[in-house]
Amino acid sequence: MSYTIKNPVIPGLAPDPSILRVGEDYYIANSTFHWNPGIQLFHSRDLANWELIGQALKDDSTIDLRGTSTPAGIWAPHLSYDPQSGLFWIIFSQMINMDGRMFDTNNYVMHAPSMNGPWSTPVYIGSIGFDPSLFHDDDGRHWVVTLEWETRFGYEQPGTIVLEEFDAENEKLFGPSYRLSKGGTDRGCVEAPHLYKHDGRYYLMTAEGGTGFGHGVVLQRADQITGPYESDPNNPFITSTPYYFFRKNDPDSNRFDLYNPDAPIQKAGHGSLTDTPNGEWYVAHLMSRPMPGLKSTLGRETGLQKVEWTKDGWLKMADSSTLAKDTTPGISNVTPDPTMNDLGMEDQFDGAELDMHLLSPYRHATEDWASLKENPGKLRLHGGQSFFSRFDVSILAARADSFVFDAETKLDFKPIHFSQSAGLMLYYDNNNWLFLRKSINDETGQNFIDILQAKQGKRTDLQRVKLTLPADQTAVAFKCHVDHQTAQFSYRLSDDQSWQNLGPALDITFMSDEAIDGFTAMMVGIGAWDAFHHESYADFDYFKVVSQDSRGEHFDGLQ
Template sequence: MPLVRNPILPGFNPDPSILRVGDDYYIATSTFEWYPGVQIHHSKDLANWELIVRPLTRKSQLDMRGNPDSCGVWAPCLTHDGEKFWLVYTDVKRKDGSFKDTPNYIVTAPSIEGPWSDPFYLNSSGFDPSIFHDDDGKKWFVNMLQDHRRRPRSFAGIVLQEFDPAVGKLVGPKKNIFLGTDLDLVEGPHLYKRNGWYHMLTAEGGTGYEHAVTLARSRDIWGPYEVHPQNPILTSKDTPFVALQRAGHGDIVDTPDGKTYLVHLTGRPTTQDRRCVLGRETAIQEAYWKDDWLYIKDGPSPSLHVEVPGVRDDSKYWAEQNYTFEDGLPKDFQWLRTPEPERIFATDNGKLTLFGRESVGSWFEQSLVARRQTHFSYDAETVVDFSPTDERQFAGLTAYYCRFNFFYLTVTAHSDGQRELLIMSSEASWPTGSMKLPFADPVQIPNEGKVKLKLEIRGRDLQFFYALEGDDLKKIGPVFDASIVSDECGGHQAHGSFTGAFVGMACSDLNGTVLPAKFDYFVYRPVQHTTDRYEI
């Protein structure tokens, strides 16, 4: 069979849940605070994947206004019971400090495109929920269990309870069926049944460089569960120099001809500081069964190249993306938190209009639309028409991770009304969330006219450019450290930042007058650069 190079879903696509229905494969991944919720990709051959739907699209399903960075939709589980699709997800409202608020929900749909139902609320006892459809017709719900009394971490095991679809509730007894292993931080449970064994696949070790996939089994769904004799079955923790690090949080799928594959999250760190700018990505590994235990081929360390049924068309990966707005917001783009996008943007006459709302660091309503960074080196470009009157109004081009980490080339104005270009940078401001001061010197520009804005990222280096109408592009500001826009600098300590780098357009009006900015187009141009060692 042909080889595919990992990851199969590059860029921010963590916590994969994989499913096959007939000849169609689907992977659902976490979206955290980015709206709409959950990305679902489709493939026929495990090599070529296309984003086809984000099912959580309305307020009744998901409202993340006020959710902190790296909260929101965690670890969805996508299944099919022979009649319809089931999607289970958490909407995390708080994760830092002594408590976590983690309501869990289920939505269903007759087809993958929808329509997706309003949610059933299940519980809030932990996160990473999944549902298992047993061969006797029963449906079982599992999630990691939290106990805020445990120190230093609140991970208390995996809890099981029956779900009754007739009443839309969890029913009957619940039990902590698996406490995890010495790897600690047990989460991400998935149940399977094979040859009379119930198999429990979990994630352990946290989502950083000690991450791992653990497998345990039992003849009874309630346990007790015995741990795999070669636990963990997948991890990078003992091989710090392989390309795929942070390997963990997996799910398995069988092909029509009986082969088994495991998908898992991974990260590709760059620089001596081991920073994962592209966030946590989705990779695939070939697996096999022996003595009713699952093993990873050539494991437990993940392989960079894996045999799959299909041949990937890498030309699509390297193709320049020229986005226009005649048909609405292109599917590659998302926004932050709000289920009311009409308050932050509109597409009309082929333009994207962003309505100036709250600051670029707001957790409630900020006008920012962006796409994932999926390459270590790329160019991004747009043209903006914006007429600010003071320093509280600004719009432009941003490389963005979260409120702690971003670079932002803005069209703004001095307090006297003179329009200017200003670069804002947060520069790894944990724990304050403050921008780095002083800013680079602003550049005065005429008070009317469109402005072209561009950024170039070449591995670690980020350079901004601008051009007035009819002029050539000019550099503006210093060369910045692009690796700061990464998980490791995302405003939290270990295991705390979960998304990935985005690039896009933003607009703020801190005067509250909702001043609009109009964008003509957006270009994302991948670049093959010699420093990008682990590029696909």
């Protein structure tokens, strides 16, 4: 049976994919930035349909993301499997600070007997740079390649790809460092190194051109792991901008002038290679689908391209071009399983744990503020700091995974002070969000609902006239309908009432990577704050996101 893989295979917040096959199972790990638990893990049997199976840092308390600025946090986790020990490995960066282009980072490794864990406590291995990956050679040795970040004035930036040997038993680097490459093209911004071995040669795959519109997947090779490495003459062999340009030493990653209106998908780069049991090959890569005005509210997503080895030992896309496509051929003799489609989510809050799609920014969701036990059958959110905070906020959100979706919740909330609020939200980071909330006018004692906006750190009251609720109305249901560039908020006071719009449809493109100069994504969720005594709480009956399948949808972003 033949089938077609539609890109993105993982829509929404799913950047920097690292793909791994063990047997007939495929896995992908993605960056999660300031969201807990860190490191999303997805599973597939056909490469077309993926499901979220958990997060590697779910039970970890050693990685503290409180205070993380956008887009720092957990970067580029790399998956590998060591057949000699039977262990799965993840190596990742925690970006601490990006000010002054110092890029202070800590790199960690962890392992598990299966992709479902339990994962070991992350072990610190160094701060040379970021985007490390771990390679297990067939001679039993282990190696780490990393972008060594250059901070000196007068030196070529961003730096050099560095190779170091890794002691897997003691979980530490040792021996000399080998500087392998400053890049295989003139695009600059080399990063995301991955090592592979094929037909006796070592292949170094990197991302170049910045993580914006000039992005690409680049391949170099050597006879010895320490080099010297030569560049594929057709580099980058996967990109959205398949023409030559020189941007070495240019720190700009967005590169808006390199937008290609003829590309089906944008920003294709940061590749990771896998094979299939029958000898076919694929590259997972990040991608984006900016809407008109070059606004990517869904952030950087995961795409796939089928590739082949050429007679002279390089990789090329299956259609022999270098332009990344929104579709690619599926695996031969495999029947796809659409039931693994991961779009949308729903949590009735009647289980022992939160749905794994729900993440919390900056701090972990713990029983003291996100409780499923205090009022069984409901989620009790205790009000935290305001949503402008990067520390103790009470927010649970899922990735927005489609251009068109409906998010819905119902809550019971009894505020007593004007600084207490709870409701439904669209959220990019602490400075950019929309909040449909219930609160109180404590001068009149009347509860009301309205909409607040944070845009580039400025707070705006979008509802000058508050919608006052009946005196005995403690429960209210909220809904948000997102249709590409706009969001329509609505409410109802009882289950048999029709939804009533609150205000006009609102522009949401300010919560995009390009508007914020970031590279995370918009999320959708619920939250509560309390700047009074942190004593109030809201009981949520459920939270659900119903998404349309917009995979394969793309735009002329300049319209």
